[in-house]
Amino acid sequence: xxxxxxxxxxxxxxxxxxxxxxxxxxxxxxxxxxxxxxxxxxxxxxxxxxxxxxxxxxxxxxxxxxxxxxxxxxxxxxxxxxxxxxxxxxxxxxxxxxxxxxxxxxxxxxxxxxxxxxxxxxxxxxxxxxxxxxxxxxxxxxxxxxxxxxxxxxxxxxxxxxxxxxxxxxxxxxxxxxxxxxxxxxxxxxxxxxxxxxxxxxxxxxxxxxxxxxxxxxxxxxxxxxxxxxxxxxxxxxxxxxxxxxxxxxxx
Amino acid sequence: xxxxxxxxxxxxxxxxxxxxxxxxxxxxxxxxxxxxxxxxxxxxxxxxxxxxxxxxxxxxxxxxxxxxxxxxxxxxxxxxxxxxxxxxxxxxxxxxxxxxxxxxxxxxxxxxxxxxxxxxxxxxxxxxxxxxxxxxxxxxxxxxxxxxxxxxxxxxxxxxxxxxxxxxxxxxxxxxxxxxxxxxxxxxxxxxxxxxxxxxxxxxxxxxxxxxxxxxxxxxxxxxxxxxxxxxxxxxxxxxxxxxxxxxxxxxxxxxxxxxxxxxxxxxxxxxxxxxxxxxxxxxxxxxxxxxxxxxxxxxxxxxxxxxxxxxxxxxxxxxxxxxxxxxxxxxxxxxxxxxxxxxxxxxxxxxxxxxxxxxxxxxxxxxxxxxxxxxxxxxxxxxxxxxxxxxxxxxxxxxxxxxxxxxxxxxxxxxxxxxxxxx
Numbered sequence: 001x002x003x004x005x006x007x008x009x010x011x012x013x014x015x016x017x018x019x020x021x022x023x024x025x026x027x028x029x030x031x032x033x034x035x036x037x038x039x040x041x042x043x044x045x046x047x048x049x050x051x052x053x054x055x056x057x058x059x060x061x062x063x064x065x066x067x068x069x070x071x072x073x074x075x076x077x078x079x080x081x082x083x084x085x086x087x088x089x090x091x092x093x094x095x096x097x098x099x100x101x102x103x104x105x106x107x108x109x110x111x112x113x114x115x116x117x118x119x120x121x122x123x124x125x126x127x128x129x130x131x132x133x134x135x136x137x138x139x140x141x142x143x144x145x146x147x148x149x150x151x152x153x154x155x156x157x158x159x160x161x162x163x164x165x166x167x168x169x170x171x172x173x174x175x176x177x178x179x180x181x182x183x184x185x186x187x188x189x190x191x192x193x194x195x196x197x198x199x200x201x202x203x204x205x206x207x208x209x210x211x212x213x214x215x216x217x218x219x220x221x222x223x224x225x226x227x228x229x230x231x232x233x234x235x236x237x238x239x240x241x242x243x244x245x246x247x248x249x250x251x252x
Numbered sequence: 253x254x255x256x257x258x259x260x261x262x263x264x265x266x267x268x269x270x271x272x273x274x275x276x277x278x279x280x281x282x283x284x285x286x287x288x289x290x291x292x293x294x295x296x297x298x299x300x301x302x303x304x305x306x307x308x309x310x311x312x313x314x315x316x317x318x319x320x321x322x323x324x325x326x327x328x329x330x331x332x333x334x335x336x337x338x339x340x341x342x343x344x345x346x347x348x349x350x351x352x353x354x355x356x357x358x359x360x361x362x363x364x365x366x367x368x369x370x371x372x373x374x375x376x377x378x379x380x381x382x383x384x385x386x387x388x389x390x391x392x393x394x395x396x397x398x399x400x401x402x403x404x405x406x407x408x409x410x411x412x413x414x415x416x417x418x419x420x421x422x423x424x425x426x427x428x429x430x431x432x433x434x435x436x437x438x439x440x441x442x443x444x445x446x447x448x449x450x451x452x453x454x455x456x457x458x459x460x461x462x463x464x465x466x467x468x469x470x471x472x473x474x475x476x477x478x479x480x481x482x483x484x485x486x487x488x489x490x491x492x493x494x495x496x497x498x499x500x501x502x503x504x505x506x507x508x509x510x511x512x513x514x515x516x517x518x519x520x521x522x523x524x525x526x527x528x529x530x531x532x533x534x535x536x537x538x539x540x541x542x543x544x545x546x547x548x549x550x551x552x553x554x555x556x557x558x559x560x561x562x563x564x565x566x567x568x569x570x571x572x573x574x575x576x577x578x579x580x581x582x583x584x585x586x587x588x589x590x591x592x593x594x595x596x597x598x599x600x601x602x603x604x605x606x607x608x609x610x611x612x613x614x615x616x617x618x619x620x621x622x623x624x625x626x627x628x629x630x631x632x633x634x635x636x637x638x639x640x641x642x643x644x645x646x647x648x649x650x651x652x653x654x655x656x657x658x659x660x661x662x663x664x665x666x667x668x669x670x671x672x673x674x675x676x
Contacts, residue, residue: 012290014668015266016315016408022359022375023407025394029386032379043363044374045263045657064290093312097297109296120291140315140408202405202412202419207308209409237301241309 004054004153007039007074008084011067012094012123013060016140017085018042021057024143034154053078055153057136061087061094061123068129075130080158082149083126083135090211090243092139094123098244134158137192139209139242145194162194163214166206170197178205183228185238190216211243215252222248254281257649259657264364264374266316267667271656273641275649280641283656285634287667298620303329303611304415304587310607310622311409314669316359318409319352319400320472320600321607321622321669326415327473328607331594333587335416340582342470343573344403344418347430348410349472349598350566351399356601357518357555357562358396360664361448362389365552368658369450385447388440392559395433399566402426417584427570434567441560442535448556449539452549452662454655455643457636460515460547463628464524465597465604471565473598478524479509487597490606494623506630507623513631516603517664518554519543532561548636548662555601555664589615600625602664624669633663 010018022028022043035055039047056078062068075081086092097106103122107115126132136145145161152159166188170177178200179186186205188197192213199206212218225235239246255275262269268289274281294313298306307325311318323345330337363375366389370382378386397407403422404410412419422430465474466484476484477493485493496507507514514520522543527536536543536557543550543557595608603625610619640659644652 010268012292014312014315014318016312016318019315019359019408022363022393023397025390025397028375028390029379029383032376037374037376040374040376041261041263042266043264044376045367046373047261047263066288067290093297093309094292096309101296106293106296107291109299110293111291118291139312140406143407198406199411199419204405204411204414204419207411234302238305241305 003034003036005038005052006035007053007056007058007078008037008043009039009041009056009058009070009074011058011060011070011088012063013085013087013092015042015059017057017059017088017136020141020143020146024147027147031150035150049073051077055080055082057082057084058126059084059088061091061125062129063094063120063123065119071126071129080133080153081126081130083132085141086137086139086209086211086242087123088126089135089137091123091125091245092242095244096240096242098122099240137161137210138195142195164193165189165213165216166191166193166195166197166200166210169193169195170200173197173201175200176203178203179224179228185225185230185235187221187239190218190221208239208242212246216250217252218246218248218250220251257653259653262657262660264367264661265665265667266314267665269660269665269667271637271653271660273649273653273656278646280638280645280652283634283637283641285630285637285660289667292668295620295622298609298617301617303333303589303609303615303617306609306617306620307415308411313622314666315408316356316666317352317600317602317605317669319348319404320598320605322410322413323349324473324596324598324605324607325609326413327596327598328594328609329415331596332592332609332611333590333594334592335585335587337416338580338582340421340573340576340580341417343569343576344422344582345413346470346472347566347569347573348400348403348413350562350569351396351403353562353601354396354559354566355393355400356396357559358389358393361444361552361555361559362386362393364664365661368661369447388443392437392440392444395437395563398433399430402430414584415587418582419584421582422573424574427574431567431570434563434570438563441563444559445535445539445553445556448552449542451542452552452658454549454640454659457547457549457659458632458639460519460632461512462520462523463509463514463516463604464520465599467525467599471599473596477509477597477604479512479514482510485509487595487606490595490597490608490623491621496623496627507628508631509628513635514628515548515632516625516628517551518558518601519546519548519551520603521599522554522557527557527561530564532557532564535560548632548659551662551664589613593619602626602629602666604628624666626665626667626669629663629665633660633665
């Protein structure tokens with residue numbers, strides 16, 4: 001059977017999703033054997049930008065015209081386009097001030113007089129521009145999710161990821177509830193699980209890096225945090241760290 | 253007639269860059285390195301955020317160096333708020349930084365640089381043509397990652413290291429596992445040093461001005477910077493010594509330190525503080541000639557030596573942590589907002605990294621500044637690219653461009669880190 005061809009690329013991002021592939025130290029050699037690595041500038045020279053890919057794993061948010069044309073290219077050239085990581089799926093860390101500060105003001109803050117020369121718009125997820133066939137969430141993504149996806153693609157299908165909140169795994173690990181028992185600003189109730197509650201398990205509240213869980217009861221989380229004494233401003237600041245497009249009135 | 257040869261994208265480096273060589277016949281007019289990464293705007297994202305959020309946000313600037321960005325931010329915020337940290341916390345941070353260095357150097361040497369040595373195109377070719385070498389390199393990388401995951405809670409963007417403490421102290425079982433892992437790769441470390449003794453087969457480059465953090469109690473952080481034999485530069489006053497400016501063709505910035513073009517990273521560290529004594533000191537006596545006083549061609553060997561140094565230091569730290577006071581759990585203190593300013597400098601895998609922050613009375617960030625190793629190296633990299641291009645004048649453009657791209661890789665740039673600017 002012909003090996004599926006694979007493209008791995010990044011837009012506005014920290015390269016952490018691509019590094020997650022390198023971090024599969026035990027499986028990397030087999031992945032490189034079972035796929036034809038057609039485009040992967042971070043790991044392989046002389047990429048051929050003109051070809052067709054069976055799968056494209058693309059990380060990062062879309063924040064420049066260059067990002068957008070790269071995204072269109074990967075969409076057009078690929079049978080399956082995978083939004084790889086929280087930035088690609090929800091906008092991520094770079095988008096956190098999209099609602100609060102206009103882009104030109106942010107650019108001026110950092111680049112001063114050169115700001116007007118830069119082509120940069122509010123970072124946005126892929127779904128604002130193209131259709132996406134599957135997604136892996138997380139900042140960083142879980143290695144297991146990446147391996148499940150690659151394995152499923154080899155078997156001619158796509159994986160079904162869980163659609164329950166972080167709290168479910170957190171409770172089954174019998175962690176102390178940081179929200180109710182420690183009065184900490186934990187976002188577990190509204191955030192996509194699948195990380196096995198890594199952060200609360202070490203005593204650190206969920207910062208929301210995996211984005212909203214399906215049918216999140218956002219309004220209820222907001223009310224709960226308000227009654228616990230957090231200010232609306234502080235809650236929104238924390239919730240927007242990885243996902244800025246929350247509907248604070250949403251009830252599931 | 254003039255022509256331009258372009259490499260786009262630069263490959264086997266972190267982030268997005270383009271290399272352009274402007275030729276007049278076979279004569280090299282100019283070499284341009286464009287860091288084309290999208291603007292990241294991290295300093296602007298931090299303004300108005302609480303002091304407690306700063307380390308969690310800023311570590312997302314770069315995945316390869318997320319641990320050292322996090323620790324540097326913690327140190328700077330702790331200085332601003334005058335937060336004390338316990339011995340357990342200090343040792344844990346020291347160990348996780350060694351883990352970060354192991355993973356970063358192993359990734360660079362075995363996945364990004366080794367293909368040049370073996371004349372293949374990349375990591376996928378290595379898996380077919382040199383599977384045993386790749387396996388060894390990945391084993392080394394995995395031990396670094398094991399340290400980062402066990403102590404940091406996850407592989408990238410660690411959560412367990414926090415302001416004033418650790419979320420959960422490493423258990424004895426964890427420490428035993430780490431010790432076993434480290435010991436299993438020590439033979440690979442010495443093999444790595446031998447493997448990367450093969451030099452860079454191109455003409456000499458310009459003589460570097462080495463810059464590094466003056467380390468002491470910690471192997472990574474310190475209160476001053478050393479630039480060659482000049483008097484130390486206090487980290488608190490780094491702004492007076494370092495001048496930075498935007499570059500026209502790039503989204504990054506260039507820097508000079510006390511008017512000189514600095515070179516930071518493994519080569520600079522081993523020149524300013526050569527390994528003495530112990531197994532690494534012995535090995536350095538044998539191979540150090542290719543590092544001491546050398547230009548960037550010695551950087552890969554310096555990284556290989558540091559891999560060995562970090563593995564041994566990590567093993568010692570595990571022993572220390574096994575013996576520490578059980579009462580010192582490293583639990584983070586209750587944090588109260590306060591006004592203050594603080595800065596910190598650490599040696600990231602790629603060199604000097606500086607963070608500086610100011611907070612108002614409600615603990616909200618009012619100023620943020622990050623100086624990364626890749627921006628400190630940017631001018632030296634450009635100077636060396638031009639020197640190499642002139643040294644190879646007359647070569648076939650494809651050969652010339654391949655050599656230049658290989659030189660960029662020797663610097664091990666981290667482009668997503670470099671792409672941000674501050675108001676001066």
